[in-house]
Amino acid sequence: MDPTESDRPQVPLKAKERAPKERVPLIELQVREYISTFLWLSLLFGLTAGVEVPLDTSPKAAAVSLSKAPWVFGSIQYLLQRWPAWLSGWVLPLLSMAVLLTLPWWSEKLGGRLTWIIFLILSLVWVGLTFLYMLMG
Amino acid sequence: MGKQGNNSFMGHIRPRQIMTGALRLRATFCLGGFSFLAFLVLTITGVLLLFFYQPGVEAFVSLSELNSVLPYGGVIRSLHFWAAQMMVISVFLHMVRVVWSKAYRPLRELNWITGVVLFVLTVILDYSGYLLRGGQESGAAATIGQALFTSLPGGQALATIFFGQPSSFNGSTLNMYAWHVFILPGVLGFLQMFHFWRIRRDGGVRPL
Amino acid sequence: MVLLKGVDLLTTEQTLYSRRQVLSLGRKTLLVLGLGCLYPVSRYLRAKENQLAKARVASHEMPLNLHWQRIGQTRFWLRQGDEGVEGMWATCTHLGCEVSYDPEQVQWLCPCHGSRFNQEGQPLEGPAVSPLARAEVREKEGFYLASQKM
Numbered sequence: 001m002d003p004t005e006s007d008r009p010q011v012p013l014k015a016k017e018r019a020p021k022e023r024v025p026l027i028e029l030q031v032r033e034y035i036s037t038f039l040w041l042s043l044l045f046g047l048t049a050g051v052e053v054p055l056d057t058s059p060k061a062a063a064v065s066l067s068k069a070p071w072v073f074g075s076i077q078y079l080l081q082r083w084p085a086w087l088s089g090w091v092l093p094l095l096s097m098a099v100l101l102t103l104p105w106w107s108e109k110l111g112g113r114l115t116w117i118i119f120l121i122l123s124l125v126w127v128g129l130t131f132l133y134m135l136m137g
Numbered sequence: 138m139g140k141q142g143n144n145s146f147m148g149h150i151r152p153r154q155i156m157t158g159a160l161r162l163r164a165t166f167c168l169g170g171f172s173f174l175a176f177l178v179l180t181i182t183g184v185l186l187l188f189f190y191q192p193g194v195e196a197f198v199s200l201s202e203l204n205s206v207l208p209y210g211g212v213i214r215s216l217h218f219w220a221a222q223m224m225v226i227s228v229f230l231h232m233v234r235v236v237w238s239k240a241y242r243p244l245r246e247l248n249w250i251t252g253v254v255l256f257v258l259t260v261i262l263d264y265s266g267y268l269l270r271g272g273q274e275s276g277a278a279a280t281i282g283q284a285l286f287t288s289l290p291g292g293q294a295l296a297t298i299f300f301g302q303p304s305s306f307n308g309s310t311l312n313m314y315a316w317h318v319f320i321l322p323g324v325l326g327f328l329q330m331f332h333f334w335r336i337r338r339d340g341g342v343r344p345l
Numbered sequence: 346m347v348l349l350k351g352v353d354l355l356t357t358e359q360t361l362y363s364r365r366q367v368l369s370l371g372r373k374t375l376l377v378l379g380l381g382c383l384y385p386v387s388r389y390l391r392a393k394e395n396q397l398a399k400a401r402v403a404s405h406e407m408p409l410n411l412h413w414q415r416i417g418q419t420r421f422w423l424r425q426g427d428e429g430v431e432g433m434w435a436t437c438t439h440l441g442c443e444v445s446y447d448p449e450q451v452q453w454l455c456p457c458h459g460s461r462f463n464q465e466g467q468p469l470e471g472p473a474v475s476p477l478a479r480a481e482v483r484e485k486e487g488f489y490l491a492s493q494k495m
Contacts, residue, residue, distance in 0.1 A: 022156055023154040023155060023156060024154065024155060025153065025154055025155075026151055026152060026153055026154060026155055027364050027365065027368060028155070028364060029155055030368055031364050031367045031368055031371070032167075033167070033170060034367065034368060034371030034372075035367075035371070036167045036170070036171070037170075037174060037371070037375075038371070038374065040167075040171050040174055040223075041174075041378075043223070044178065044216065044219055044220055044223065045216075047215075047219040047223075048212060048215040048216050048219055051219075052215070053204075053211075053214060053215045053218040053219070055197075055200065055201050055204060055270065055272065056197065056270045056271070056272020056273055056274045056275050057272050057273040057274060058197055058201070058272060058273070059197055059271065059272060059273055059276065061273070063273065064273050064274065068274065069277075069278050069281070070263065070264060070267040070278060071222075072225055072260050072263045072264055072267075073264055073278070077281075080281070085284070085285060085288055086288060089285040089288070090285065090288075090289070097253070097257065100232075100253045101250055101253050103236065103241055103249065104241050104242055104243050104245075104246035104249055105246075107239075107241070107242050108242075108243065112239055112242075115236075116236060116237070119233075119236045123229075123233060185386065185389065185390070188389075188390060189392075206392075207389055207392040208385070208388040208389055208392055209385040209386070209388055209389040210389055210392070212385065213389060
C-alpha cells in the first residue's frame with residue numbers, strides 16, 4: 001500500500017511552501033518522464049515492427065464461419081453467448097459502471113478495505129471473462 | 138512530457154517544485170502519463186490515416202490499399218492499432234492504481250468520476266475503431282452493437298444514430314466514422330484536460 | 346544564514362547538472378525522432394502524387410460524332426476523328442480551370458479568364474498560349490478507356 005497519496009493531508013498551497021525540505025525541483029520528475037516516455041515508445045515500435053495487424057475478411061469474400069469480437073468486448077461477448085442480451089449486454093455492464101462511479105461513496109460507507117475488495121472482484125471478473133473469451137477457440 | 142522553459146506555456150502549467158514522494162515510481166507507475174502519450178500518438182497517426190481512409194462502401198478497399206500499397210501506410214496503421222490497445226490497458230491499470238492508493242476518495246471524487254467516464258470512452262473508441270475496418274468480422278461486431286441498441290425501447294433510433302443505416306456490409310461505417318474521428322476523441326480530449334486540471338487543483342501525488 | 350542558503354543553492358545546481366543533460370538529451374532525441382518521421386510521413390502523404398486521371402464509359406452509351414462530347418463528371422471529352430476515337434483533356438493551359446466545348450461557336454471556352462481554343466485545342470485568344478492536352482483513348486470490350494497523358 002502506498003501511503004504517500006492517501007495519508008498526505010490536503011493542505012493549501014501556502015502552507016506547503018513553508019516546508020521546502022520535502023520538495024525537489026520539477027526537473028527531477030521530468031527526467032524520469034522522458035526516460036519512461038522512451039521506454040514506452042520503444043515498446044510501441046517493437047509491437048509495431050514485430051506483430052502484424054491483420055485486416056478483416058473482405059466483405060466480398062465467402063462468408064466467414066466464426067467471427068471473433070475485438071478483445072475489448074470479449075467479456076461481453078462471452079456473457080452474450082450464455083445469458084439473455086438485456087442482461088449481459090446492458091444490465092451487467094451498466095451495473096458495473098455504476099459501482100465504479102459510486103466507488104468514493106462506497107468507501108465512505110464501507111471503508112477502504114472492503115471497497116478495494118469490491119473493486120478487485122469486479123475488475124478480476126471482467127478481465128477474467130476477457131481472457132476466457134480470447135482463449136476459447 | 139511537455140517542454141519546460143521558465144517562460145513557456147508548459148512552464149506555467151506545471152509547478153516549479155514538487156513533493157519528494159512524487160518521484161517514486163510506485164506512486165503512479167507513470168500509467169496516466171502513458172495513457173496521455175498513447176492519446177497523442179493516436180491523434181497523430183489517426184490524422185495521417187484520415188488522408189486515405191474512406192468510410193462507407195469503400196472502407197475495406199481503401200484500408201487494404203493503405204495497409205499494403207501505400208508507402209509506410211502499414212506502419213502508420215499498425216502504430217495506431219497498438220497504441221490504442223496499449224491505451225486501453227494503461228487506462229485500466231491506471232484506474233486499478235488509483236483505487237489501490239485510495240486516490241478516488243472524497244475531495245477527489247469528481248476526478249474519479251471523470252476518470253471512469255474517460256475509461257468508458259476509451260473502450261468505446263477502441264471498439265468503434267475496430268468497426269471502421271469494414272470487413273466481415275467488424276461488420277458482425279457492428280451488428281451485435283446494433284442489435285443491443287435495438288433491443289431497448291426506442292433503441293432503433295439510437296442504433297441508427299450510432300451505426301447508420303444497415304447496408305450490405307451489415308452496417309455502414311460512415312456514422313461510426315463521425316463518432317470515431319471527431320465526436321468521441323473531442324469529448325475525450327476535453328475531459329482529459331479537465332482531468333489534468335483537477336489533478337493540479339486537488340493536489341494529486343504528482344502535480345501535473 | 347544567507348551564506349548557508351547560497352551553499353544550498355550551489356549544491357542543488359550541481360546535482361541538477363546531470364539532470365539537465367539527461368533532459369536535453371531527451372528533448373534532442375524527441376526532435377530527431379520527429380524529424381526522422383518527416384520523410385516516411387511525406388512519402389505516405391505523397392503516395393498518389395503521380396496518379397493520372399482515368400475514366401471509362403460504355404461505347405453504346407456514348408455514340409460519337411464530329412463534335413466533342415464529355416464523359417459525364419470527368420474532364421475527358423471524346424469525338425470521332427479521322428483515324429478513330431480522339432480524346433481531349435479539358436484543362437486550360439493557363440491556370441488549370443476546366444474548359445468546355447461550345448458546339449455553336451466550335452470553340453473551347455475557359456470560364457476563369459476567358460481563354461479560347463479552336464476545335465483542335467489550339468489557342469485563339471489569351472491568356473492561354475499553349476494548346477490543350479490530348480487524352481489517350483482506347484476502345485476495349487465495348488468500353489472507351491480514357492486516360493490522361495503524362
